[in-house]
Amino acid sequence: MASALYDPHHGFYTKGPAIGSQDGAFNTNAMFPAFAFAVTLAIQQAERLVGEPLRVIEFGGGTGELGAYITKFSPSSLEYIIIETSPRLREQQKKKGLTTTDDIKMLPPGPTFVLGNEVLDAFPVHRVMSDGSGQLMEMYVGLDTHEEFTEIPGALSTSRLAKRLHDEKIYLGRGQIAEICLEFHDFLKKIQSVVSKGYLIFIDYGDEAANLYSYTQRNGTLRSFQSQRQTFDPFDSVGEQDLTADVDFSALKTAAQESGFIPVGSIQQGPWLYNIGIEKYLTQIDDSQQAQTDIEQLTKLTDLGSTFDIQVFKTKGLPDGLGLHLS
Numbered sequence: 001m002a003s004a005l006y007d008p009h010h011g012f013y014t015k016g017p018a019i020g021s022q023d024g025a026f027n028t029n030a031m032f033p034a035f036a037f038a039v040t041l042a043i044q045q046a047e048r049l050v051g052e053p054l055r056v057i058e059f060g061g062g063t064g065e066l067g068a069y070i071t072k073f074s075p076s077s078l079e080y081i082i083i084e085t086s087p088r089l090r091e092q093q094k095k096k097g098l099t100t101t102d103d104i105k106m107l108p109p110g111p112t113f114v115l116g117n118e119v120l121d122a123f124p125v126h127r128v129m130s131d132g133s134g135q136l137m138e139m140y141v142g143l144d145t146h147e148e149f150t151e152i153p154g155a156l157s158t159s160r161l162a163k164r165l166h167d168e169k170i171y172l173g174r175g176q177i178a179e180i181c182l183e184f185h186d187f188l189k190k191i192q193s194v195v196s197k198g199y200l201i202f203i204d205y206g207d208e209a210a211n212l213y214s215y216t217q218r219n220g221t222l223r224s225f226q227s228q229r230q231t232f233d234p235f236d237s238v239g240e241q242d243l244t245a246d247v248d249f250s251a252l253k254t255a256a257q258e259s260g261f262i263p264v265g266s267i268q269q270g271p272w273l274y275n276i277g278i279e280k281y282l283t284q285i286d287d288s289q290q291a292q293t294d295i296e297q298l299t300k301l302t303d304l305g306s307t308f309d310i311q312v313f314k315t316k317g318l319p320d321g322l323g324l325h326l327s
């Protein structure tokens with residue numbers, strides 16, 4: 001999955017895919033100005049709660065659509081920086097006038113609003129399978145006798161995989177497959193090194209571990225997408241299609257806490273939009289009919305088969321907020 005998405009030459013994201021457009025791999029919130037407006041309201045609320053201006057750091061800015069809309073809706077003094085791994089997508093972001101880099105270490109610590117829309121679901125996962133008696137195997141990628149990609153079971157590449165499930169009190173059933181992402185900890189530690197105070201918002205599909213790894217999902221949640229269609233075979237058109245898996249929100253929370261952040265809570269995207277005040281969007285733009293349609297679509301938006309949740313975290317000493325309850 002890491003190679004298919006991020007290989008320096010052939011990776012799906014490295015090549016700078018169309019995201020969100022008609023021929024893009026998938027739909028995303030970032031296509032909708034109304035969504036950017038809601039995030040802008042969240043940034044402004046965060047600034048009021050912190051009591052000073054915040055710079056915004058967006059992770060995985062894609063084509064830069066969301067960043068471009070947010071900076072349009074915000075005062076010109078807003079400092080907006082994208083951290084993006086894909087060089088081609090960075091080019092697209094620069095063309096939209098956005099500041100972008102692949103290196104978070106170049107940023108000094110400061111009061112910050114961290115934003116990640118559908119970035120966590122694009123982190124590579126390990127795939128494990130259980131024999132039902134507590135024994136786990138990892139599913140590696142190899143070649144079959146026809147030189148085609150195939151899954152080959154083997155010993156776990158790291159004991160962290162078994163530890164994760166053990167810590168989450170997850171016991172997989174016979175033949176059950178689970179995807180495990182081990183990236184969250186390092187990711188949040190890096191964020192912690194640049195956020196002196198502020199809030200973090202991640203928008204993504206996923207679930208708490210107990211639901212994500214229930215036996216009803218015995219084949220896991222890894223899926224592949226091309227031109228707005230699910231393609232069902234991760235080994236098809238490698239580097240030409242998107243691969244993704246549901247986010248383990250329990251693991252995300254644990255990693256955030258271990259990095260010094262405090263979980264504020266989570267909520268589905270639909271109610272979040274209204275709590276944060278999306279209806280103000282209708283009075284701000286000319287075509288309120290279109291705006292209403294966009295808001296309705298955003299409220300329902302299910303991308304890649306799952307609905308979106310908003311996960312909010314804060315640094316110590318700040319009040320709760322950011323649309324988790326009606327304000």
Ligand SMILES: C[S@@+](CC[C@H](N)C(=O)[O-])C[C@H]1O[C@@H](n2cnc3c(N)ncnc32)[C@H](O)[C@@H]1O
Pocket residue numbers: 013014019020028029030059060061062063083084085086089116117118119122123
């Ligand atoms: C599913 S796309 C979402 C893009 C955009 N946020 C949107 O909603 O349209 C994932 C994005 O995250 C980027 N990405 C993946 N891992 C990253 C990381 N560790 N740091 C920063 N960006 C990353 C990808 O290159 C891609 O731009």
